[in-house]
Amino acid sequence: MTTRSAPARPPTLAEVAQAAGVHPSTASRALNAHTRGKVSDATAVQVVAAARRLGYQPNSLARALRMSRTFTAGMLVPDITNPLFPPIARGIEDRLRRNGFTLVIANTDNDDDKERALFEAMVARRVDGLILATARREYPLLNEVTASGLPCVLVNRTTDDTAVPAVLGDDHAGVGQAVRHLVKLGHTRIAHVGGTQAVSTGVTRYNSFLSWMRQHGLDPDPQLVVIAEWFQEERGAEAFRELFARGVDFTAVVCGNDLIALGGYDVLRERGLSCPDDVSIVGYNDTPFNDNFSPALTSVRIPQYHIGYRVADLLLKIMEDSDYQLADLHLKPQLMVRGSTAQPRR
Amino acid sequence: MTTRSAPARPPTLAEVAQAAGVHPSTASRALNAHTRGKVSDATAVQVVAAARRLGYQPNSLARALRMSRTFTAGMLVPDITNPLFPPIARGIEDRLRRNGFTLVIANTDNDDDKERALFEAMVARRVDGLILATARREYPLLNEVTASGLPCVLVNRTTDDTAVPAVLGDDHAGVGQAVRHLVKLGHTRIAHVGGTQAVSTGVTRYNSFLSWMRQHGLDPDPQLVVIAEWFQEERGAEAFRELFARGVDFTAVVCGNDLIALGGYDVLRERGLSCPDDVSIVGYNDTPFNDNFSPALTSVRIPQYHIGYRVADLLLKIMEDSDYQLADLHLKPQLMVRGSTAQPRR
DNA sequence: ACTCTTGGAGCAAACGATTGTATGACGGAG
DNA sequence: CTCCGTCATACAATCGTTTGCTCCAAGAGT
Numbered sequence: 001m002t003t004r005s006a007p008a009r010p011p012t013l014a015e016v017a018q019a020a021g022v023h024p025s026t027a028s029r030a031l032n033a034h035t036r037g038k039v040s041d042a043t044a045v046q047v048v049a050a051a052r053r054l055g056y057q058p059n060s061l062a063r064a065l066r067m068s069r070t071f072t073a074g075m076l077v078p079d080i081t082n083p084l085f086p087p088i089a090r091g092i093e094d095r096l097r098r099n100g101f102t103l104v105i106a107n108t109d110n111d112d113d114k115e116r117a118l119f120e121a122m123v124a125r126r127v128d129g130l131i132l133a134t135a136r137r138e139y140p141l142l143n144e145v146t147a148s149g150l151p152c153v154l155v156n157r158t159t160d161d162t163a164v165p166a167v168l169g170d171d172h173a174g175v176g177q178a179v180r181h182l183v184k185l186g187h188t189r190i191a192h193v194g195g196t197q198a199v200s201t202g203v204t205r206y207n208s209f210l211s212w213m214r215q216h217g218l219d220p221d222p223q224l225v226v227i228a229e230w231f232q233e234e235r236g237a238e239a240f241r242e243l244f245a246r247g248v249d250f251t252a253v254v255c256g257n258d259l260i261a262l263g264g265y266d267v268l269r270e271r272g273l274s275c276p277d278d279v280s281i282v283g284y285n286d287t288p289f290n291d292n293f294s295p296a297l298t299s300v301r302i303p304q305y306h307i308g309y310r311v312a313d314l315l316l317k318i319m320e321d322s323d324y325q326l327a328d329l330h331l332k333p334q335l336m337v338r339g340s341t342a343q344p345r346r
Numbered sequence: 347m348t349t350r351s352a353p354a355r356p357p358t359l360a361e362v363a364q365a366a367g368v369h370p371s372t373a374s375r376a377l378n379a380h381t382r383g384k385v386s387d388a389t390a391v392q393v394v395a396a397a398r399r400l401g402y403q404p405n406s407l408a409r410a411l412r413m414s415r416t417f418t419a420g421m422l423v424p425d426i427t428n429p430l431f432p433p434i435a436r437g438i439e440d441r442l443r444r445n446g447f448t449l450v451i452a453n454t455d456n457d458d459d460k461e462r463a464l465f466e467a468m469v470a471r472r473v474d475g476l477i478l479a480t481a482r483r484e485y486p487l488l489n490e491v492t493a494s495g496l497p498c499v500l501v502n503r504t505t506d507d508t509a510v511p512a513v514l515g516d517d518h519a520g521v522g523q524a525v526r527h528l529v530k531l532g533h534t535r536i537a538h539v540g541g542t543q544a545v546s547t548g549v550t551r552y553n554s555f556l557s558w559m560r561q562h563g564l565d566p567d568p569q570l571v572v573i574a575e576w577f578q579e580e581r582g583a584e585a586f587r588e589l590f591a592r593g594v595d596f597t598a599v600v601c602g603n604d605l606i607a608l609g610g611y612d613v614l615r616e617r618g619l620s621c622p623d624d625v626s627i628v629g630y631n632d633t634p635f636n637d638n639f640s641p642a643l644t645s646v647r648i649p650q651y652h653i654g655y656r657v658a659d660l661l662l663k664i665m666e667d668s669d670y671q672l673a674d675l676h677l678k679p680q681l682m683v684r685g686s687t688a689q690p691r692r
Numbered sequence: 693a694c695t696c697t698t699g700g701a702g703c704a705a706a707c708g709a710t711t712g713t714a715t716g717a718c719g720g721a722g
Numbered sequence: 723c724t725c726c727g728t729c730a731t732a733c734a735a736t737c738g739t740t741t742g743c744t745c746c747a748a749g750a751g752t
Contacts, residue, residue: 023732057470062708065407065737080432124403262638294640369702408738411707
């Protein structure tokens with residue numbers, strides 16, 4: 001037999017040091033790449049060998065306590081069940097892990113009190129940095145975060161008062177691609193069913209819609225713009241019903257996100273209308289399964305994984321260099337054309 | 347002004363003790379519900395007041411180091427991007443948080459080496475317990491886990507050698523509901539497109555299918571059983587093509603999960619067949635959007651959130667009482683009947 | 693009145709690492 | 723031969739808690 005069954009208590013640095021016949025401090029320096037230069041090569045080899053032999057794993061708690069760095073980042077997300085967030089979280093996790101960081105995710109359910117409590121919990125856990133996917137345009141929590149001095153970045157959404165850097169999809173460009181696509185197909189009476197204006201994505205996509213319509217020489221009809229109360233299928237359906245109720249003709253709709261677009265599908269079905277024959281629909285975000293709906297949903301894909309990756313990148317930079325020059329990052333979207341958009345028949 | 351801008355360094359227990367005019371150890375006991383009884387009520391009040399006044403938050407690192415408990419649980423998941431897992435993770439997180447525990451999730455991508463590395467990382471982080479959603483029937487990693495003595499539970503999948511408790515959906519019952527539903531509709535030539543037999547859900551659903559078919563007096567035709575290489579849409583499509591290639595007639599299919607069922611949709615479309623007119627299809631898990639496919643997918647819903655909740659429950663019990671009597675937990679599924687199943691026309 | 697018990701609080705040693713400072717040896721220069 | 727600089731290592735403090743032990747005083751029992 002080569003090794004005994006796993007020891008109940010993992011070996012400590014002191015034990016490694018003893019096994020290598022050196023003082024713990026020497027062992028520490030030998031093991032830490034940062035201080036390797038302070039010990040002779042010979043003893044470094046000894047220590048490393050002993051560490052490997054004993055299966056030494058530094059106790060991250062002790063290290064964290066001493067260094068007051070936990071190598072942990074926290075993330076607040078409205079609800080990980082929303083398919084937009086898992087790919088972002090994966091990107092973040094993958095990037096953080098490369099630097100030995102761990103990610104802790106908590107769900108706020110868009111509840112102010114819960115948000116605050118979870119933030120406190122993160123602080124109590126002494127996370128080294130914070131990633132917020134929960135920002136609203138008015139976001140008082142952010143004051144507490146910045147006041148606490150905790151490095152922080154926003155993802156996917158930003159705030160009106162932007163003192164904190166954010167990594168986002170370029171929604172202006174994305175909506176532009178959607179509008180251009182519809183215009184090229186021949187649509188002129190294009191509607192917008194936006195998402196709540198309380199979050200930045202809702203308002204940005206709304207403004208971009210107006211702006212791009214005008215750039216294409218189309219005067220956006222206020223009657224053809226409805227705002228869904230939230231980024232949800234049922235809220236989207238309600239907004240679509242309102243849109244139809246207004247009685248103004250339209251042949252295409254740019255939606256605030258994919259769930260709203262699905263709500264649109266439901267309402268078209270209710271009214272016996274066909275997509276894309278009667279109405280073309282474009283979603284946003286390109287969450288999974290858009291290929292499987294019928295018709296397959298044309299949508300603006302945002303690089304979710306990479307957004308996560310880059311936001312982690314940014315957080316790492318800010319954590320190591322506290323006066324790193326801050327800037328928002330807007331990643332390029334790409335329109336995925338599928339079956340829900342076609343030339344207008346009217 | 348009531349308070350100054352947040353202090354750079356949060357107050358320590360010693361500072362609270364000093365403010366209350368007592369020794370740190372007394373302050374500790376006063377603050378800890380567990381040891382509150384060891385100090386007089388009067389001083390307890392003093393200490394609590396001082397703690398509140400200073401905004402004291404115990405340093406979880408120091409506590410963890412001293413107590414060698416981190417109040418953290420780790421979770422290994424194949425890929426959080428799979429919509430099955432986020433609701434489970436939420437259930438876990440919500441339950442853990444009630445006891446002051448934090449959940450750390452890591453994605454293994456079904457990669458053995460990555461799995462092992464992430465397990466090591468969890469150990470290095472000194473998590474108090476581990477939740478594995480990554481089990482395969484043969485699962486060598488589990489030996490290391492049990493050898494390490496780390497409390498551990500499985501979720502959604504279990505292993506052949508079941509020394510570790512698991513919380514699962516009751517797949518036998520779920521498949522039974524699916525088969526019974528189809529039989530009641532009048533189907534007799536029912537096929538099964540299962541998932542990989544390398545994981546317990548694949549093999550359990552397969553065996554249950556055979557068993558329930560026989561219980562309904564139907565002799566399952568081996569030609570009508572195909573195993574998809576993985577629980578993915580494209581692998582499911584391949585399996586469906588194989589099923590058709592065998593040339594044996596069937597009118598309904600029980601699928602290993604919803605993605606495989608979607609692969610079935612694709613193949614039916616390829617062949618110009620209609621669901622449910624030509625073939626009825628039942629999925630499994632009832633992941634989101636089943637309502638939005640066309641036809642809406644009939645599927646066996648497993649209580650994902652509650653599975654997570656209960657697995658966390660179990661882990662907490664095991665952690666606090668190391669010889670808690672172990673048992674697997676099978677939660678009741680429920681068949682969600684939608685448009686993809688109908689009476690056979692042949 | 694004396695001892696015994698008991699409750700409350702302080703002391704100090706952990707937990708396991710990192711790191712500033714002190715110490716020792718050794719080699720070269722004057 | 724002495725002195726000094728340098729390099730490698732050892733020493734010890736520290737991070738912020740928890741907790742076994744000791745100690746003291748006050749109240750109860752006889």
